[in-house]
Amino acid sequence: MRRPCSRRFFKNPSALVGGIILGFLVIVSVVGPAVVPYSPYKQDTSIKLRGPYAEHWLGTDEFGRDVLSRLVLGSRYSLSAGFVSVGMGLAGGLLLGAPAGYYGGLIDQMVMLLCDILLAFPGVLLSLAITMALGPGIYTPMVAVGISSIPVFARLVRAQFLSLRNAQFVEAARSQGASDARIVFKHLLPNSIGPLVVQSTLRMGSAILTTATLSFLGQGAQPPEPEWGAMLNMAVPYFWTAPHLVILPGLAITITVIAVNLLGDALRDFADPRTRE
Amino acid sequence: MSAYLIRKLALTLVVLLGTATCAFILVHLVPGDPAHALAGPQATPEDVENLRRSLQLDRPLIVQYAVYMRNLLRLDLGRSYTSNKPVIEEIAARWPATLQLSLASLVVAVAVGVPAGVVAATRRGSLADTITMMGAFLGVSMPSFWLGLLLILLFSVKLKLLPFLGRSGPASFVLPSLTLGLGVAANIARLTRASMLEVLGQDYVRTARGKGVPGRRVVYVHALRNASIPIVTIVGLQLGALLGGQVVTEKVFSWPGIGRMIVDALMTRDLLLVQGGILVLSLTFAITNLLTDICYAILDPRIRF
Numbered sequence: 001m002r003r004p005c006s007r008r009f010f011k012n013p014s015a016l017v018g019g020i021i022l023g024f025l026v027i028v029s030v031v032g033p034a035v036v037p038y039s040p041y042k043q044d045t046s047i048k049l050r051g052p053y054a055e056h057w058l059g060t061d062e063f064g065r066d067v068l069s070r071l072v073l074g075s076r077y078s079l080s081a082g083f084v085s086v087g088m089g090l091a092g093g094l095l096l097g098a099p100a101g102y103y104g105g106l107i108d109q110m111v112m113l114l115c116d117i118l119l120a121f122p123g124v125l126l127s128l129a130i131t132m133a134l135g136p137g138i139y140t141p142m143v144a145v146g147i148s149s150i151p152v153f154a155r156l157v158r159a160q161f162l163s164l165r166n167a168q169f170v171e172a173a174r175s176q177g178a179s180d181a182r183i184v185f186k187h188l189l190p191n192s193i194g195p196l197v198v199q200s201t202l203r204m205g206s207a208i209l210t211t212a213t214l215s216f217l218g219q220g221a222q223p224p225e226p227e228w229g230a231m232l233n234m235a236v237p238y239f240w241t242a243p244h245l246v247i248l249p250g251l252a253i254t255i256t257v258i259a260v261n262l263l264g265d266a267l268r269d270f271a272d273p274r275t276r277e
Numbered sequence: 278m279s280a281y282l283i284r285k286l287a288l289t290l291v292v293l294l295g296t297a298t299c300a301f302i303l304v305h306l307v308p309g310d311p312a313h314a315l316a317g318p319q320a321t322p323e324d325v326e327n328l329r330r331s332l333q334l335d336r337p338l339i340v341q342y343a344v345y346m347r348n349l350l351r352l353d354l355g356r357s358y359t360s361n362k363p364v365i366e367e368i369a370a371r372w373p374a375t376l377q378l379s380l381a382s383l384v385v386a387v388a389v390g391v392p393a394g395v396v397a398a399t400r401r402g403s404l405a406d407t408i409t410m411m412g413a414f415l416g417v418s419m420p421s422f423w424l425g426l427l428l429i430l431l432f433s434v435k436l437k438l439l440p441f442l443g444r445s446g447p448a449s450f451v452l453p454s455l456t457l458g459l460g461v462a463a464n465i466a467r468l469t470r471a472s473m474l475e476v477l478g479q480d481y482v483r484t485a486r487g488k489g490v491p492g493r494r495v496v497y498v499h500a501l502r503n504a505s506i507p508i509v510t511i512v513g514l515q516l517g518a519l520l521g522g523q524v525v526t527e528k529v530f531s532w533p534g535i536g537r538m539i540v541d542a543l544m545t546r547d548l549l550l551v552q553g554g555i556l557v558l559s560l561t562f563a564i565t566n567l568l569t570d571i572c573y574a575i576l577d578p579r580i581r582f
Contacts, residue, residue: 116288117295122562123521125555129299132543132551133306209420213525216422217540232423243430250423257418 009270018262025256029079032072040069040226049242059244062234063224067245070226071252077227078256081142081211082204088146089207090200093153098184100154101161111158115151124210131219138221141214141229145207156199160192167191198271201264205257212253228253285570289563296559301345304548305338354553359545364553368535372557374444375534378457378527379519381450385458386465386519387512391501393462394469394508398477399496409466416463421522425456425529442531453530457522461515468511472504479503505576513569520558 010016033040038056044064052059058067100111118126130144164170165188173183214220215229223234228249235245312329313320320328329335333344348355354364397409432452433441440449476482477500485499486492523536531537535554542550 113291113295116292117299120292120296120563121299121555121559122517122519124524125521125558128524128539128543129303129551129555132548133303135308205418209418212420213422216420217525217528218544229420232420232426236426239426239430240434246423246426246430250420250426253423254415254419258414261414261418 009266012266012269014262015266015270018259018264018266021255021259022263025075025079025259028072029075032075033069036066036069036072038066038069040065040073041224042066049238049245051242051244058248059242061231061242061245062238065224067248070231071228071248074226074228074231074249074252075256077138077221077225078208078212078253081145082208082256082260084139084142085145085149085207085211086200086204088143089149089153089203090196092147092150093155093157094189096150097154097157098161098188101158102165102180102184102188104162108158111154115154118148118151121148124213127210127214128217128219131214136219136222138225138227141211141220144214144219145210148210149203149207152203153196153199156195157192160195161188164188164191194271198264198267201260201267205261205264208253208257208260282571285567289567293560293563296563297346297349297556298342300552300556300559301342304552305341307546307548309546354556355549357542357550358547359542359550364549367538367550368553368557371533371535371538374532375523375527375536377444378450378453378523378532378534379516381454382457382461382519382522383512383516385454386461386515388462389459390462390465391469391508393466395473395496395501397466397470398473401474406470410470413463413466416460417467419460421456421460422525422529424459425452425526428452428456429529444533453526453532456529457519457526460522461519464515464518465508465511469504469508472507473500476500476504502576506573509569509572509576513565513572516565517562520562523558 010019042065044060046064047056047060048062048064050056050060050064056066056068058071061067061070096111096114100108121129126148127141127144130147131140134140134143161184169191170183170187173187178186211220212227212229212232215227216233218230218233221227221230223230231249232246235242235249238245310325310329312325312332312334316325316328326335333341336344345355352365354368356363357367360367393409393413397406400406429441429452432439439451440446441452443449473496477496482495482500485495490499523532523534524539525536526532527534527536528540535558539551539554542548542554
């Protein structure tokens with residue numbers, strides 16, 4: 001008897017470790033802010049820049065705020081950044097890639113040219129340019145990274161639709177008089193979902209890194225919001241006296257991205273029949 | 278080959294035109310009045326109006342776009358709002374620093390990434406493979422600016438071995454190029470390992486081994502050359518990550534390059550400087566992609582365009 005899909009997936013050590021860490025982070029981001037001993041915003045300058053000690057397990061920052069409480073609340077922003085930006089990229093990619101792959105011709109050429117143009121901006125620069133247009137804010141990096149992910153997803157959706165549009169099951173639907181919308185939503189999209197889920201998970205790690213980078217550059221969350229990249233930005237002047245302010249938020253970002261990347265790699269291997277077993 | 282190159286060049290030009298248009302649109306989407314921001318809080322309405330007229334911000338958008346494109350063809354990217362110097366001059370002054378750091382980082386990335394990937398592939402399943410791949414995994418999961426800060430903490434603050442501010446001699450290149458190069462090296466190592474594993478299983482590698490060709494020669498001459506096309510692709514593509522990464526690395530190390538110029542200009546809302554910096558880095562990326570394509574033909578004689 002075949003075991004359930006999820007059990008076979010979590011037999012992979014990468015999937016198990018990534019799943020446990022990410023699950024823990026999700027619980028921390030949901031429950032954590034309600035149970036932390038201090039408010040992430042409460043200032044007490046008499047205990048500023050203290051390293052870890054009994055009352056404040058991860059020390060305090062330049063305003064005497066509890067670093068643990070701020071990191072816990074910050075997990076919400078980083079996880080949301082991953083989900084929101086990838087969700088936006090996927091939605092935009094579907095909107096552009098689906099007609100390009102399904103209809104081909106001029107629409108396809110126009111969409112691919114637009115993708116080439118957007119991909120001509122190196123890495124973080126397009127996101128930075130978009131943050132410039134939107135102005136700094138907590139959601140700005142998420143939107144910027146989401147928009148700059150659109151061409152990646154559009155290309156993938158187009159490739160999937162292009163390979164499936166003449167498949168027998170699509171021909172069968174077409175011969176029965178199914179509308180284009182029905183073919184796209186009932187047949188092509190469900191059959192393309194696997195690679196899209198894998199790509200979304202793989203992109204999530206880089207989305208979290210880029211949003212943290214934009215916040216570090218001062219284009220994301222503004223003080224006193226405890227977003228991890230912004231916390232690192234604020235910590236730089238106190239680098240010599242309070243290195244924990246630099247080490248801890250960076251470690252939190254790295255652990256989150258490791259968890260997401262482990263899951264992404266495991267999903268990619270699982271989706272590939274050559275490496276599944 | 279030449280027909281392919283002409284087609285590729287034409288496409289690059291179209292993409293660059295689109296990039297320039299995107300940069301123009303983004304600058305004009307910025308909320309607020311640049312003339313007002315530039316004139317400062319003390320300026321009278323007349324001062325703001327004069328400034329707006331001198332910057333041609335009072336003309337219709339389509340006219341501004343036509344002027345912008347015409348000026349672009351003359352390499353006139355406008356004037357910096359803050360320094361009042363031509364943007365092209367500001368960029369030219371910082372270009373050598375950015376180029377030198379990019380090249381140094383690329384050397385680090387290739388020098389670390391390719392041998393690491395080769396070692397991991399040739400000793401598959403060994404401790405060396407596990408450690409190398411764990412290192413590579415950590416490398417792709419770590420924010421580069423955090424790595425930079427940790428390197429400063431260790432080598433500059435604790436051990437006092439290396440400088441970390443500005444560009445002042447060969448030693449000042451070490452930490453920024455490691456910061457920028459190690460993340461890219463991690464990607465190169467992962468791909469080199471995968472590509473080498475595929476090639477090492479091929480018949481011609483077995484034949485070479487069977488003929489008694491020394492192991493190192495089999496790996497580095499027979500296998501690595503055939504595994505190099507995906508590696509060259511990833512190196513070319515990673516240059517985009519390098520150029521994007523410059524922005525944050527230059528900020529961390531106060532490196533006097535285009536990346537830091539962009540970040541500083543973002544803070545002062547010097548939009549034309551941001552626009553110029555982004556355009557120049559994108560142009561560099563487009564040219565690199567073109568060169569990467571040309572490299573394929575040199576590396577693999579089977580490829581005919």
